Amino acid sequence: MTESQNSRALRESADVVVLGAGPAGLVLGILLHAAGIDCVLLERASRTHVQTRARAGFLAPNTVGILDRHGLSDGLHRDGSRHGTCEFRTEDGRFRLDYGALGQGGQHHVYPQQNLVTDLLTHYLDRGGRIRFHTEALAVHDADAIDGTGGTGGTRPYVTTREPDGRPTRWNARYVAGCDGRHGAARRSLPPGAVRHHHDHGVTWLGLLAEAPPSLDAVGYAVHDRGFAGHMARTPGVTRYYLQWHRGTPADAWPEQRIWDELDLRMRAADHGPLHRGTLLERGIFDLTCDVIEPLRHGSLFLAGDAASLLAPAAAKGANLAVLEAEILAAALTDALTRGDTAGLDGYSDRCLAHIWRAQEFTGWMTRLLHAAPEGDHRSAGSFFHAALRRSRLDSLRTSRIHQDWFAENYVGV
Ligand code: APR
Numbered sequence: 001m002t003e004s005q006n007s008r009a010l011r012e013s014a015d016v017v018v019l020g021a022g023p024a025g026l027v028l029g030i031l032l033h034a035a036g037i038d039c040v041l042l043e044r045a046s047r048t049h050v051q052t053r054a055r056a057g058f059l060a061p062n063t064v065g066i067l068d069r070h071g072l073s074d075g076l077h078r079d080g081s082r083h084g085t086c087e088f089r090t091e092d093g094r095f096r097l098d099y100g101a102l103g104q105g106g107q108h109h110v111y112p113q114q115n116l117v118t119d120l121l122t123h124y125l126d127r128g129g130r131i132r133f134h135t136e137a138l139a140v141h142d143a144d145a146i147d148g149t150g151g152t153g154g155t156r157p158y159v160t161t162r163e164p165d166g167r168p169t170r171w172n173a174r175y176v177a178g179c180d181g182r183h184g185a186a187r188r189s190l191p192p193g194a195v196r197h198h199h200d201h202g203v204t205w206l207g208l209l210a211e212a213p214p215s216l217d218a219v220g221y222a223v224h225d226r227g228f229a230g231h232m233a234r235t236p237g238v239t240r241y242y243l244q245w246h247r248g249t250p251a252d253a254w255p256e257q258r259i260w261d262e263l264d265l266r267m268r269a270a271d272h273g274p275l276h277r278g279t280l281l282e283r284g285i286f287d288l289t290c291d292v293i294e295p296l297r298h299g300s301l302f303l304a305g306d307a308a309s310l311l312a313p314a315a316a317k318g319a320n321l322a323v324l325e326a327e328i329l330a331a332a333l334t335d336a337l338t339r340g341d342t343a344g345l346d347g348y349s350d351r352c353l354a355h356i357w358r359a360q361e362f363t364g365w366m367t368r369l370l371h372a373a374p375e376g377d378h379r380s381a382g383s384f385f386h387a388a389l390r391r392s393r394l395d396s397l398r399t400s401r402i403h404q405d406w407f408a409e410n411y412v413g414v
Contacts, residue, residue: 024305025179031330044136061106080111102408137185143301212278229266
């Protein structure tokens with residue numbers, strides 16, 4: 001935006017400008033609004049798009065506890081279901097882990113994320129929360145100038161946005177929360193000091209949404225020389241499947257029949273029973289990569305959710321971290337704005353990074369456990385070594401109660 005456009009831009013303001021209305025942005029907005037903080041959510045999509053964007057809802061006990069604490073879990077307890085078992089299928093047979101009864105972990109709640117987001121959005125709007133849909137944040141400016149408590153003489157951050165009619169707007173703020181995901185304006189506005197740790201697990205998934213009832217009463221992980229296959233109930237009539245996929249092959253390369261035959265093969269349906277087949281409603285390609293931004297704070301700009309770090313989907317931790325970070329940031333911003341106490345803000349990045357790296361470590365372990373050698377020749381010496389390690393890990397998980405407790409605690413922990 002040029003200086004003259006800047007000067008002509010419509011000016012708006014809020015103490016906290018939150019970019020993005022996903023799980024992170026909505027939980028943050030709800031908690032700030034409940035604390036009487038002047039905040040606004042800027043969301044580039046429409047309300048309908050935000051509420052219908054289908055994503056897995058695999059909620060950890062800690063996440064459910066946060067939602068319970070703030071009166072945000074009625075829908076989840078009414079319409080969600082509990083999950084506490086996963087089933088591994090390998091060349092040595094199958095075994096089930098009742099992780100809900102192991103370790104200190106507890107069970108997951110399964111509640112489609114679009115339902116949770118709808119509940120959160122309704123809660124926020126019913127209480128008069130401010131949100132602007134169809135409003136794309138373009139950049140965050142001057143975040144590094146001052147820490148937002150408005151010391152004398154310092155400048156304050158502002159966000160430039162594009163309104164639905166294309167008009168430029170400038171949002172003045174004391175703090176900006178980047179909850180706008182991996183491709184949002186917050187990440188684009190990070191100052192040179194920010195470091196992005198990126199890792200490619202070397203694995204690609206073909207994600208499938210099937211109009212068919214679940215074939216297992218558990219999360220299914222099939223480990224096979226031909227590649228990984230996964231099964232996750234979504235609703236009584238819709239099931240999520242994953243196939244480890246050759247990177248670069250288009251999602252529509254195989255006809256449905258061939259996909260179901262491959263799923264049968266890798267999930268060893270001949271030994272453990274047929275899969276319930278149905279129309280494939282959706283196909284998507286996911287390269288299993290991850291990243292972490294360090295630090296998560298840049299002056300008055302704070303990152304949370306996918307804007308802060310991306311996890312490979314092997315352990316379904318993304319939304320759980322987003323909700324945890326939102327609660328931590330909400331408390332810290334409230335302390336700073338109501339009592340001038342910035343200790344929470346000063347410690348926000350280190351505190352959340354500890355959770356993020358713990359989740360990254362477990363997700364990396366899980367990704368290596370489930371997949372044949374990363375892309376490349378499966379007959380290389382390295383891949384046989386890799387396969388032998390994987391088989392040993394699975395055997396330890398099958399036979400060692402201590403290992404199972406560790407798995408349970410990390411699988412549902414955040
Ligand atoms: N301006 C305004 N809004 C934006 C912009 C932008 N420039 N860029 C992205 N957004 C919005 C998106 O439309 C989306 O609604 O930011 C929101 C980001 O939401 P999510 O991608 O859901 O990210 P987050 O809230 O961090 O949730 C993280 O939840 O979606 C699941 O598993 C997923 O790991 C992910 C987790």
